[in-house]
Amino acid sequence: MELLSSYTFLIVAIGTTILSFAAGVIGTVSVIKGQSLIGDAIGHATFPGVILAFMLVGVTDTLPLTIGAIIFGVIAFFFIQLITNHSKVTLDGALALILSSFFGFGMALKSYVQGNPGFSNTQGIDDYIFGQAAYMLRLDVWLIIIASVASLLLFMIFYQQIRIYTFDPVYSSTIGINPALVNVLVLSMTILLIAVGLKAVGAILIVNLLIAPGVIGLLWSDRFNIVLLIAGLSGAVSAFIGTYISTAYAGFATGPSIILVMSVLVFISMMFGKRGLVTRKFNLRGDAT
Amino acid sequence: MDKDIIKVNDLIVAYDDEPAIWHLNMALKENSITAIVGPNGAGKSTLIKSIMQLIKPVSGEVWINGSKSRKALKEIAYVPQKGEVNWDFPTTVLDVVMMGRYVHKGWLKRPNKKDREIAMSALRVMKMEAFRNRQISELSGGQRQRVFLARAICQNAGIYIMDEPLQGIDITTEKLIIKTIKSLQQEGKTFLIVHHNLDTVEEYFDHAVIMNKSVIAAGDIQDVWTKENIDKAYMEMGAG
Numbered sequence: 001m002e003l004l005s006s007y008t009f010l011i012v013a014i015g016t017t018i019l020s021f022a023a024g025v026i027g028t029v030s031v032i033k034g035q036s037l038i039g040d041a042i043g044h045a046t047f048p049g050v051i052l053a054f055m056l057v058g059v060t061d062t063l064p065l066t067i068g069a070i071i072f073g074v075i076a077f078f079f080i081q082l083i084t085n086h087s088k089v090t091l092d093g094a095l096a097l098i099l100s101s102f103f104g105f106g107m108a109l110k111s112y113v114q115g116n117p118g119f120s121n122t123q124g125i126d127d128y129i130f131g132q133a134a135y136m137l138r139l140d141v142w143l144i145i146i147a148s149v150a151s152l153l154l155f156m157i158f159y160q161q162i163r164i165y166t167f168d169p170v171y172s173s174t175i176g177i178n179p180a181l182v183n184v185l186v187l188s189m190t191i192l193l194i195a196v197g198l199k200a201v202g203a204i205l206i207v208n209l210l211i212a213p214g215v216i217g218l219l220w221s222d223r224f225n226i227v228l229l230i231a232g233l234s235g236a237v238s239a240f241i242g243t244y245i246s247t248a249y250a251g252f253a254t255g256p257s258i259i260l261v262m263s264v265l266v267f268i269s270m271m272f273g274k275r276g277l278v279t280r281k282f283n284l285r286g287d288a289t
Numbered sequence: 290m291d292k293d294i295i296k297v298n299d300l301i302v303a304y305d306d307e308p309a310i311w312h313l314n315m316a317l318k319e320n321s322i323t324a325i326v327g328p329n330g331a332g333k334s335t336l337i338k339s340i341m342q343l344i345k346p347v348s349g350e351v352w353i354n355g356s357k358s359r360k361a362l363k364e365i366a367y368v369p370q371k372g373e374v375n376w377d378f379p380t381t382v383l384d385v386v387m388m389g390r391y392v393h394k395g396w397l398k399r400p401n402k403k404d405r406e407i408a409m410s411a412l413r414v415m416k417m418e419a420f421r422n423r424q425i426s427e428l429s430g431g432q433r434q435r436v437f438l439a440r441a442i443c444q445n446a447g448i449y450i451m452d453e454p455l456q457g458i459d460i461t462t463e464k465l466i467i468k469t470i471k472s473l474q475q476e477g478k479t480f481l482i483v484h485h486n487l488d489t490v491e492e493y494f495d496h497a498v499i500m501n502k503s504v505i506a507a508g509d510i511q512d513v514w515t516k517e518n519i520d521k522a523y524m525e526m527g528a529g
Contacts, residue, residue, distance in 0.1 A: 032375065032377065032378055032379070157397070160391060160394075163380075164388050164391060167375055167388075169373075170374075171367060171369055171373075171374075171388070173341075173342075173343060174343070174367040175362075175363070175388075175391050175444070176359070176360075176362070176363060177391075221379060222379045222380070223380070223381065223384075224379050224380050224384070227379045
């Protein structure tokens with residue numbers, strides 16, 4: 001419990017908590033659209049960007065590595081578009097291809113770098129796979145806060161458009177909303193949050209911050225704004241507890257710890273949420289859906 | 290009823306080199322209730338989607354109120370086919386209807402009390418008031434269509450374009466929708482509706498566009514609704 005008053009822990013926990021709140025809110029859009037795995041593919045695809053950035057600058061500084069991640073996130077998305085628009089490969093096929101090939105490329109680069117005496121201080125790179133919040137610096141936390149607050153602000157400004165577009169894309173374009181713009185907006189926020197969250201949660205598991213909270217929210221409410229709020233809060237709570245666990249017990253990576261807490265919340269929601277299994281069993285008189 | 294409120298000139302639309310609409314010309318008379326009729330694959334939905342600028346035509350022009358700009362679309366309330374919507378979206382009936390107010394609010398302003406009242410009165414017209422807090426996925430096909438029409442009414446546009454609004458709904462809803470459309474016509478509104486049931490065309494509509502890739506016949510229902518024209522659309526060119 002001493003940890004709770006530790007300055008370092010608090011700084012790190014604030015970072016992961018805000019990140020998970022923002023990721024929970026923004027990720028809910030793709031959960032509703034049934035496109036959650038785009039985030040997964042992009043999350044994995046950022047990894048080679050991190051390594052290449054490290055190879056260029058020679059140090060594991062957050063800023064260049066984050067920029068590398070963003071660039072590769074964008075490249076991955078363009079490849080996904082290219083494949084789905086110009087071939088018979090379906091979206092899930094394209095996502096699987098991009099996810100594995102980009103991540104494989106990243107792992108190959110990583111072993112090259114770590115086996116090469118020309119590069120030093122390579123141990124920090126591993127943190128980008130599973131995340132290690134304990135090694136986060138103040139700059140890392142600031143980046144997370146800036147990206148999260150900016151994303152949430154944009155989300156609030158474009159709230160009406162995002163809401164109408166997600167529900168009814170065709171109608172939204174007939175009333176003057178630009179669907180392509182909304183899509184790019186949501187995607188940019190997603191890539192940004194993935195990139196700044198990599199060091200804390202890691203490339204493999206970061207997608208969970210985007211998906212699990214939305215799933216939890218949808219299990220508790222039928223209102224878009226309340227779903228978003230529950231998503232944000234459940235993300236934040238999981239991140240705080242997960243970060244605590246990983247800081248308190250050496251050897252627990254942050255990503256897995258947060259995801260485990262989130263999974264417990266998902267399970268509880270599936271049982272007891274508004275449409276939960278237990279709720280339905282004991283509330284048969286309620287809505288008959 | 291003399292003014293052409295929408296004009297389509299020499300429209301060609303193709304999907305993957307396959308023409309869906311071929312040299313089509315038509316005009317929508319102001320204050321009319323016009324049916325678009327034709328066999329499957331005749332390009333009916335494609336025509337209204339081209340008017341709504343949801344599809345980019347190969348060539349041709351669409352004029353709305355004498356304008357070709359995107360802004361003119363705000364004069365149209367579009368009622369989509371049911372399948373085009375994400376029904377799992379967490380939202381209530383009232384929220385969906387309120388979306389119709391967006392055109393009048395711009396993108397930063399939130400809907401206020403007055404918008405809510407307008408939405409509620411639109412729901413009243415469609416007899417869906419009691420369902421206002423219902424999650425949309427819990428509605429029947431007919432109720433969903435009523436909500437869409439309520440949203441269109443809420444938009445308070447001059448022209449309504451509807452894609453098969455009477456498809457797969459109960460007879461009570463069908464009668465209510467037609468009654469509402471006729472009373473909105475009294476208020477000066479214009480309707481362009483894709484319709485599939487040939488038996489009810491004469492009863493529901495005063496104008497018709499009979500088409501199969503291009504227009505077979507169009508105009509006053511009395512003049513165009515002949516066996517000859519219908520056969521021509523459904524038999525001779527019915528390559529559906």
